[in-house]
Amino acid sequence: MERRTFIASGLVTAACLLCRNKMLMAGLNEFADVPPDSPLWKWSREAYHYKVTPRGVECTNCPNACVLKRMETSKCRNRINVKDKLYSLAYGNPCAVHIDPIEKKPFFHFLPSSSAFSIATAGCNFACLNCQNWEISQKSPKETVNMDLMPESVVEACLRNKCESIAYTYSEPTVFYEYVYDTARIARAKGVKNVYKSNGFINEQPLRMLSKYLDAANIDLKGFTEDTYLKLNSGKLAPVLRTLQVLKEEGVWLEITNLIIPSWTDDLNIIRDMCKWLVANKLDECPLHFSRFSPLYKLTQLPATPIATLQRAREIALNAGMKFVYVGNVPGTNLENTLCPKCKKTVVERKGFVLIQNNIVDGKCRFCGQQIAGVWS
């Protein structure tokens, strides 16, 4: 072999090694600033749902089913395999803590006018092009500025601020499952309600386990085709639909949000199919919120959703048999009021986040006695 050929071969080999090495390092980089033998930190807890396989540790928390070799992190950036045990990196370290009106989540049939103590950690199992909170969701907890707020402290802070519920929201609570679960358990014991604002991309077993402590959930049904889910959110539709069914079975109060994005999710035929599916699966009493899209994150070259489209979607949903349909992010309309499905009178009148009048007595319409589904007190 000539000298030059040898050197050339050496270079090619080195390049291959470098590429291979780069892949291995993907998970390690994040822990470069901690001692080599302890990649975990104060805010790590062993995950509740995983299994060890010959290929590595498989996270069974969500349908992404990440299989992680040692020191590798999950797609949601929140889980790491350390010595064949799966750890969450987001436990007691929220990066966003706020107090919001419950209507802002939105929950319209759950403790109206109450406040929700809202928390989120970094990470998400989706990568939506239009994410409002991408600075949280597309980061790992190591990259955000976090607070030190263990589950007991969350409940204490919630009570201190006179909030009736704790909302797990902003990013995706499924990826900080252990934190949610432990906090919800303590909150339930102290009489505080737990509400879950999620993309619904969670496996059945962890969801059923968590449901024991959940009082309400609002699931983002981001579209109704697998193609949209794949391209817009890097996710899948089927597991989200299953989540809706499971929450219903578990008796968790459920509301559904559908963000209508021009050119992506504004096909009225698909919206009709979606509503038919909801009705067929006995979810017709779940409030359905059509939300107006505003250009955000990577989807900034699209206009906001026309109000006429939102109104049309609402009509389609009502015609399909959905009982409570609302339009969100559009001030100055009366599309946020609750109408009695029987007598069609306004039973709850809202303006913004303020309740103007409430005509529900013991969960029933004051005018005709019709049961209005929801958790009203």
Added chain:
Amino acid sequence: MPDTPYSLLTISVLGLLVYGFTWLLVRLGFISGAGQRKFWNALLLIAVFVAGTLGLILAFTVNYKINFPLTNRLLVWHVDFGIALGLIAIFHFSNHIKYYLNIFKKTDNGHKQEKKVSHEQLSVLPGHIQGYKLNLLPFSLGFIAMATQLILIREFLAVFYGNELTIGIMLANWMLLTGTGAYLNRRNAKQPGLKGIMMGLFLLAIIPVLTLFLLYWLRNRILPVGSLPGIGQIITGTAVLLAPFCLLSGWLFGALSFYLSEIKKENNISYTYAWETIGSIAAGILCSMILIFLFEPFQNMFIVLIINTIILFLISWKEIAEGKKRFYIYLLVAVIFGFTALFTSPDRSAMRFLYPEQVIKVLKDTPYGKLVVTEKAGQLNFFDNNTLLFTTNNVILNEETVHYALLQRNITGNVLLIGGSISGMTQECLKYPLKRLDCAELNPGIIRLGETFNYLPADPRSKMYSGDARVLLNRAVHKKSELISVGRSDRKELDSLIYEAIILTVPDPSTLQINRLYTVEFFKMCKSVLVEQGIITLSLTSTGDYVGNDALKIQSTMYQTLKAVFKNVMVIPGEKNYFLASDGPLTTAVSMLGAKQGIENEYVNEFYLDDASIQERSANIMQRISVAAPLNLDFEPVACYRQLHYWLSYQGNFNFYMLVIPLLILLLVIGLRSSGITVALFSAGLSSFSLEIILILTFQVIYGYVYLATGIFITFFMAGLAPGVMLAKRYTGKLTFKLLILLQILSVAILLFSLGSIFIFKHFQIPILTVYVIFSLLIISIAMITGAQFHIASVLKKGNIQQTAAEIYSADLVGSAIGALLVNAWLVPFFGLVNSLLVVAGVIVFAILLMLVKRQT
């Protein structure tokens, strides 16, 4: 210095220094070139061995889960050696480039071999023309190239995303590809004759039409609909789409230089260059002063095609008389394209690709950008260069922008609204009992759209101004000081010049042009026309429920910049992050103020806004704002740089230096590997293009954006190149390498003189005409030096015509490309305008030193 796990910077700097040292030793004769190569080959072997062995060990530990205490340490060593390996590999490749190139060439024994053009081949070119027709050939090339650049770059910016980085990338891609085209032609044995050149020129005028079509057609087929393209997509997208045109254009330059030299039996490279430049000037004037105002892009492309066909007719009319049919074929194709343009309205069709499921109501190309109005489900959407300006019924944005500021005071005087004049914000302002509402829009096209859709307020209190807000404010400031200085105490006249509130509703400071409205100097100007406790408001992209690190940097700079001028600054988060600044008190209790003042809103009221919640969220942001954030200044546009970083953070962990470091390495390798003449041309391209950009930006900073001024400066630059070539041609003395170095020193002197001029204009009030004249002279001077250097280089460079033409033309273009990218995307945003000139001057001094050490060729 960030706390990074791997010594990327240390190893890179150390490697470059050691390489520079060994290179110097060779140049000074202390060691031989072979000795240097042996030394680096030995280092390469060591790096390969260590990185490879450590890689193997790590692969075993990971694959077979072997617990090894030093794993992490080994990994760091492995990566560090990998970095060294990568760097040495670049040096190795650079040292042995001929070896690698020879692999692909055939030898006498059936292998590839370098082809040389023989003198016999040179003299048998088919087709000959004489006289003025010879000039028309390079003229035509320059004309098509410049016209296409002016039209296409605007379209690319409209379809992708226009900030300083993307502008730099597009210009750099353009010039790099053209340079590559010229370089590819350097060893072509079969140079085309007249027929081939004419066919090439005709093809060159057709390609842009197809490129433009593909740009629009592919946009939403390859990228997700409505999404912001990533940096990688912009680099590859522009490179792929521009490649056919730019490669052919560069290739034709080499072919033309060869053809004209052959016809005239002398070296005519610089002659080709000069006439190409004259063609560029003609296209520049025609497109930027006439066509852009009158027609749409596809129509402009067809006009260029027709003009080109006429030029080709002028060149070959004799051939037609002799019965040749070539011209008729050209004419037929041009007519087909022309009819398509007339009857199918291709621009509107292209817009339908870009705005799917929307009806195109208006499409208007203005010098400031492409304005499009679409309609969907009864809603009108207004786009400027594909960026959404506003949609009808955007109550939240309109109310938040206006009322958060105006509710803070009992407004009874004048209010200035900069931008947003037709989005519905004027109607919000007019809810107050104000005296006068002045609305300033940079682009007069937006006001015309307001007239078309009846969105201009009918209220007599409102007045529309078309022009740069800085020009408007400058005038008001001067008039005010004039009134005061002459002792006129006409309270009414003075009152008419001052405002109680200024509402700034322009996009984030993503370009240097917009950044001028976010600087300390601009805010001072605003303050001087505000009443004592007057208020100013501006907004940046919303940070949602959490402020990330990159967002925090831009928010901190904006906060501190306002704080440098006003006593109180406050941030109110909403649909956007609203910054309020004033010397008077400010509060977040906006819903309470709304109720108190009796202003009826749909969104900014107690039903939608909870003052306590706003206070809490505002405090969250304010607590994290850095007190050490640098200020955003006219001549140091920090906000623009930070905004670029923020935009890049959308792409994940993309590092800005992933672009800059390879460029710097490329710069160094080119410098070290090239001949003195190539270095001269390369640095001439870099210095002249950089100075042109910096002077244009300086003018905009001082006097506001004037479209015509920008056009004049660009034309003067082109106009300087050709006389430079001619002067050098007529120079009676001997053209030597020393003369080239002297011209290079002269260009440094011009850079330093420009520096001094900018310093004076920055600190003293100079009449605008003087600035015009001085800047124009500076631009013409540096362009003339570049032209002269091009001619001298073409004479001094040894080798055959097409090789010489290719090398000096591509060196000039690559220099300009690197200049465009570095100046636009890094130097000016990072170092500021003045320091950028110093850096460019430093690079040219380094180039002069290289030229002194190097041999001529």
